[in-house]
Amino acid sequence: MWSGSRLCICHPCFYGPLAIHAANPITPLRFDSPQVDMGYDISDYEKVYPPYGSVKDVEDLIEACHKRGMKLILDLVINHTSDQHAWFKESRSSKDNPKRDWYIWKPPRYAEDGTRLPPTNWRSYFSGPTWEYDEHTGEYYLHLFAKEQPDLNWENEETRKAIYDSAMRFWLDKGVDGFRVDTVNMYSKGVEFKDAPIVDDKFYEQPAWLYYANGPRMHEFLREMNQNVLSNYDAVTVGELPHTPDPKKVLEYVGAGDKQLSMVFQFDIVDLGQGREHKYHFEEWKLPQLKSIVAKWQQFIEGTDGWTTVFCENHDQGRSISRYASDAAHERAPSAKLLSLMLCALTGTLFVYQGQEIGMINVPASWPIESYRDIESVNFYRTMAARTHNDPAELAYIMRSLQVLGRDNARLPMQWSGEAHAGFTDCERGPWMRVHDLYGDINVERQVREGEGSVLGFWKRMIRFRKEHADVLVHGAFEGFDMENEQTFVFGKRVGEKRAAVVLNFTGEEQTVELPGYEGLVFMVGSYEDAEKQEQGAEGRARTLRPWEGRLYLAGC
Incomplete structure (x- = not known):
């Protein structure tokens, strides 16, 4: 079981490893991409984004990790590709192209007055419709995320085989030890494509995850992936599993006997405080809600052959200190240590997101929307600004929500030192976005000097303690x-x-x-x-x- 292994996950984004388990962050890996969604729009699964190295660099990284007793797993993004991927370029070239059915294309609908409408009223995660009209072929293609991220058609067996070869075997043959599997429950969308129920009548587009998450062939696809690929490499998988609050449904994914996924990131804890109709409509919550979530996902594997994970931060979430404790100047270090102690005492495989080990916090509330870079956050702000005619109260509420929940909070440059750009780069123009205002106070170099009394020192102590008492803390x-x-x-x-x-x-x-x-x-x-x-x-x-x-x-x- 991976509960005691040292684990590092690298993913397409450029801000560092997705997660670590008893290891420090290492050089990031990013697949080739136009960077519309910070690397989650992959244009070639078999290349690395050139500014960050080459395939040979990854091979060297794999070798270096293995020499040190570490395992390396990559982020596997196979629900969608970039619209610049060669597969999609062929798919959109004509209706009779052999790869046309590798993506999900549908003809338009028409209103009674002749207005062209998309095939369904589904809402994208990044605001607006999930369908983009293609003038060249006169049809729409599906994209659950950005319009530059068309969804692959998993109903097509040839598509699945190509995914297995290009996105998985290519890297497994080079020695990677497994994958963090992005949006692992969205590959099976069914074939009916019904309109979603209307939950917000101010918009045409409606949330539709009930139709594209945990679809009818989802478990069939994962069994096939294991049988055809993963079982041949003894690879570990950690699936990202949103929209799945029922423990029985989660166990269907992680039961060892069924050989689908090794474990999953279930989203209840990181969804806490998100709005019911719109993610970035922050809602206040009470501690018993957090405790109930922890208990639920600690206990759901008892008496089963399933396994669980322990986490409260990732690249899509606000920082845990700011969300679950206090990031006030005199309270942020005690809060960081409190959360460290809690997490290190919970059953499952522990994942620590880069920066969490030094107590990084959310962006300051004073930052304007112009300082944000995340496509999801910026698109939502613009959508609501247009919808509310720039209503000051509504936009202030949205900015507060983004400051608590926004993805940019976890995507700031890692704070290595108190030097310029937080020591992340010596490039004069700096990194992709501004560093946190408090990088001089919260950084690795400073905490290394402070030793055991620092947040970093406490995390090291707790991880050692967790390993020493793994029987009761990891497995109890x-x-x-x-x-x-x-x-x-x-x-x-x-x-x-x-x-x-x-x-x-x-x-x-x-x-x-x-x-x-x-x-x-x-x-x-x-x-x-x-x-x-x-x-x-x-x-x-x-x-x-x-x-x-x-x-x-x-x-x-």
């Missing part, structure tokens, strides 16, 4: 206590006679908690440096936690 069964408490989170872990107890204060004020009633609990680690001193002489089960403090106890070691 979860149980929650006082789950309706809105200030604190208390949970236990158990395996055999061994027990772990975790107490967390999710507020900026002192809180009293009760330890679980496990016999023989001994304090082991705390997010405050003097936590051990605070524990001396403590009696009974009651403990007073300082703002954003976490502590972990063990029994039966």
